[in-house]
Amino acid sequence: MKIRVVSKRKEIETLDEGERVIHLAFRPSNKDIFDLVKRCKNVEVIQIPSSYRKTVSKSIEMFLEMEGIRLIEGDVWGHRKDINEYYSISPSVNERIKELKSEGMADEEIARKIEREGKLNKDILLYILDKQ
Template sequence: MRIRVVSTKSEIERLNRDEMFVHLAFRASNADIFRLLQRCPQLKAIQVPASYYRTLSQAGKMFLQIHGVTLIEGDVWGHRKDLSEYLIIEEQDLRRISELLSSGMSPEDIAESLCDDMKVSPGLVRFIGETRRS
């Protein structure tokens, strides 16, 4: 699973149209969210840092919800954008989440136990778990 890390507003125009998961590392306005959805019509989820999540407008959150895009609160740890524009969730981690789900563990418990190992936010692990459970 690839998550495109977007550091500036100007990067939105350069995104691939087929991006499905994006981490916004800047404080996005409603206009930025609108442009992002126009640019990436297949978008499934947007992750934003906690401080930015709290300042997103209700209108922006509702707009995402209407378009079926999940908003995830969280950070990416240890990602070096100068090395790669993408944060990669390894297939083995995705399988591990699926196995834990199959064993009856809840997405919340999985997130609590794996987020440090995977170096991603609990919200992202929960999102992966919920999509894998469906």
């Protein structure tokens, strides 16, 4: 799975309309989020760093909920935007999820376990689990 990393407001207008998972590496305003949803009709997840999450307004939270878009906290550790505009989640994560599911583990438990093992946060792991 790939996460499109957006580090500047100006990049929103250049995004591919089919993007589904987007990480905003800047503090988004209400307008930024509206513009993003307007541009990317298929967006399912918007991820922002936890320090920025606290500044998102309740009206934007309600808007995203009505649109069926998840707003989650998280970072893309070690990602170099100058090398690649996408942060890739290793296929080994999917393999590990399948392995733990086959053992009969619940989604929440799987997310907690993989969160401890890697650099992904629980919210993005729960999204991946929902998609499988």
